[in-house]
Amino acid sequence: MNIEEGKILCMQGDHPHSFYIVKKGTLVASFKDEQNEIQTKNLGPGSTFGEMSLVEGEPLEYTVRAEEDCEIEVIPQSLYHEAMEEQPLWMQSVLSFLTKRNHIAQENKRKKEFITTFPSLLFILSKSSDKLIYLKNIKNELKNFSSLSSLETYKLLLILQDFRLIRLQAETLTIENENLINLLYETLRHRAIYKSASHNILSIIEQAILTAFVKAAGEKGEHQPNGFVAVKTTDLAAQTKHSMHGMSLTMRSLETLLQKRLLQASPETSTKINDVAGLENIEKFSADFDKILNLLELNRIYPQLDKKLVVSG
């Protein structure tokens, strides 16, 4: 078929069920990408398009306009079916395999983009000086790191909202816990760069002791001038026993928490297990209460994160 300069051959989203081969002249294909930005490319002699429309009936990805008078060969789906009937069965299987593989690749790309954009989103949020941020601004900044669509970006934000890190409004979001966003980002960064778990990821025993500390502090904690909260050793031991189904608090179980300085003993003691006096010599333990709460929350969120990203993506 011939198409005059300036005429539109087909529109993005159309279902022509046809394949096009440019024989003569140049056409311009324009399309809106994932972020609604218009991209263009030239289609000169020998260029083809519409293969997925022909084989799978998918909508066209481009609006195609003739830049000059052009000659196009159009292959309709009826001709395709006719030609395929003449092919051996295995050739039809090959073609079906190729289209299936294309769909798998597209899906892999979308999922991978979704998962790998999550740290970038955390990075942007962690660096924000404002607690109230326009969604439009987040999406604009994210464009520098990812080609994720607005809808997919919103899905990532919903994950953060589920974790109570942010609260979404119509056009804005409010950062609910910036320290936890930082902690989560740093934990992911550590895992990716150093290929090991960050020290923020606590063992079950560490989590149990800190949970007991939080409970004891809530009931009988003393606020200290440095902003820390102190708990008497006897109260911590009793709470640990209660929470850990009868398990006793020992210096061995406390060792890593003291080494990480998440808990501080008073009077101060060595963190090397062989040097330490018994637990009876420690009057109380103190800690940065907010930091402990955030760490415990991080350890609640972190194991769910990968699954949540895969399921939502």
Added chain:
Amino acid sequence: MIRGDSRKKLIPPTQLSVKAGFVVYSPQDEEKKIILLNEGELVALDPKVNNKVVFKIRPGNLVGVGSLLEREPIRYVFQASVDSSITVINDECMESELKSLPVWLLAVIKAISARTRRINESIRSAKTANPLAGLATFCKFFKKDEFLQTKALLQEFSWLTKTPMPTASEALKTLIRRKLVVFQGDSSCLTIPNPYLLGIFSDYQKAKDLDKPWHPFNLTLQQKRILVLLSTLENGTSKDATAWIAFFKERNLEISVADWLQMQQFEWFTERANHLLSLDLEKISYFETALKYEQNIKGTVK
């Protein structure tokens, strides 16, 4: 319509009956082929994990398409788990079949393959088309004059954007040459003297990539004078278009309607109710900063 060649020259595929345990295709095989399972069952064994069964292939399914058409390496050993019947399509057979296809059908197959290849390449490639603009954007998020570890910063950027480390290092060198980033002591540490400027630089790079004129460096002398005048006003100063033009005229800065229309594109003013145009000092500051550091942005700084 070009219909392709006659089917007389076709090399037919090989039909085989194989016993259970027979390996039909393995990564060691030199000959590339497609195996179509007609009857029976094949299992895919992973040689890297003690030949663990990874998946099973049922009749009607194929293996080796990527290997034959795209020359991709095959990962698994395919073995018959029961007595099976297979069709083997090797290079010669496929070539003769492809030659017999109508040219357009061959073009369809090639287009689908190329499309998948492009998608797979894009999965592996960096997320930022312009690593220099990407690194500048990344750096703008850090605090002014904060001491940053060079290696850690590059690793973090590389992780977020999948930019290879050597490319990221080259981009950093460019930012250093433009004095947008400054090494401290030896090159193990760096600081960012003006994070805001890095954002502007990134915008400049993006406009260059798109071959679009970048407004701050395309102002006429009169527009520059107006920029200076506007920078002395209060943020949010509002007038309608006629009043603004008259305001400039009173200060010997007469502008044409064309000039005025062009200035609308600079976004120095935001539209308010009653056709009022409100001055956006943030945008004015953006243009001023760009002009002040033009040499750094363009890379002509000494």
